[in-house]
Amino acid sequence: MEVGIFIYDGVEVLDFSGPYEVFSTANRFVSEHIGVSLVAPTHSPVRTRGGMSVNPHYSIYAHPHFDLLIVAGGKHQGIEKNPIILHWLAETAQHTRSCASVCTGVFLFAAAGLIDEMKVTTHWEDIDSLKQSYPHLSVIENSRYIMDQNFTSSAGISAGIDMSLALLRKHFGVNIAKTTAKQMEYYWSEMEK
Numbered sequence: 001m002e003v004g005i006f007i008y009d010g011v012e013v014l015d016f017s018g019p020y021e022v023f024s025t026a027n028r029f030v031s032e033h034i035g036v037s038l039v040a041p042t043h044s045p046v047r048t049r050g051g052m053s054v055n056p057h058y059s060i061y062a063h064p065h066f067d068l069l070i071v072a073g074g075k076h077q078g079i080e081k082n083p084i085i086l087h088w089l090a091e092t093a094q095h096t097r098s099c100a101s102v103c104t105g106v107f108l109f110a111a112a113g114l115i116d117e118m119k120v121t122t123h124w125e126d127i128d129s130l131k132q133s134y135p136h137l138s139v140i141e142n143s144r145y146i147m148d149q150n151f152t153s154s155a156g157i158s159a160g161i162d163m164s165l166a167l168l169r170k171h172f173g174v175n176i177a178k179t180t181a182k183q184m185e186y187y188w189s190e191m192e193k
Contacts, residue, residue: 001032001034001171002035002067003034003036003037003066003070004039004058004063004064004066004070004092005019005038005069005070005072006038006039006060006071006072006089006108007039007040007046007048007054007056007072008046009046009047009075009078009079010047010049010074010075010076010078011048012048012157013048013049013052014157014160015073015102015105015160016038016054016070016102018102018161018164019070019102019160019161020036020038021161021184022164022165022168022184023164024036025180025184026176026177026180028183029176029179029180029183030172035064038058039058039059039060040056040058040060041059041060041085043059048074049075060085060088065095065096066092067096067097067098068096068097068098068099068167069093069098070099070100070101070105070160070164071089071099071101071106072103072160073101073102073103073104073107073122073123073157074103074104076104079108080107081111086108086111086112089108089109089112090112098150098152098167099151100151100153100154101120101151101152101153102154102156102163103122103123103126103156103159104126106121106122106153107130107134109151109153111134114151115151115153116136117136117137117138118137118138118148118149118151119138119140119146119148120138120139120140120146121139121143121153121154122139122153122156123155123156124141124155124156127139143155144163145162145163147166147170152166152167161186162189165177165180165181165186166190177190
């Protein structure tokens with residue numbers, strides 16, 4: 001399984017590092033290899049919202065085929081209007097089994113026209129903006145993550161970890177998801193279910 005996480009200047013650190021940790025940790029417990037990589041507009045280092053410099057594994061111009069594509073949130077306003085990025089996202093999503101967004105990453109999928117009429121969520125602070133900008137979406141409040149068909153969206157920042165564990169459960173079963181959460185010493189409320 002190949003997991004690609006799209007990052008860009010202004011990305012929120014935990015939006016990409018949380019899912020990265022979930023899938024790379026799960027790789028210890030599954031028989032099928034899980035590859036996890038960071039994809040960015042170019043090969044240049046990405047400067048996160050908090051000022052960290054991150055080296056992507058791939059650019060949008062050359063990367064492996066992904067089974068799961070996650071778009072991280074952050075300062076999305078500029079990248080959301082970039083036609084090159086939106087074209088790449090639309091093209092890549094067409095050939096990807098599952099797509100997901102953390103926090104404001106959902107704005108990119110909406111701008112690319114990929115999630116019309118779907119149920120989605122985002123960070124509580126951005127709910128109204130998402131509703132106003134994309135009225136054709138069914139925006140759900142007060143939810144850690146929402147799964148609708150092959151698209152999953154999460155609320156802000158740490159909710160991306162919950163979403164990634166849920167995606168892990170969907171692909172590999174509840175035992176792998178619970179084992180991964182325990183290994184990460186992460187309290188996942190769904191472990192009690």
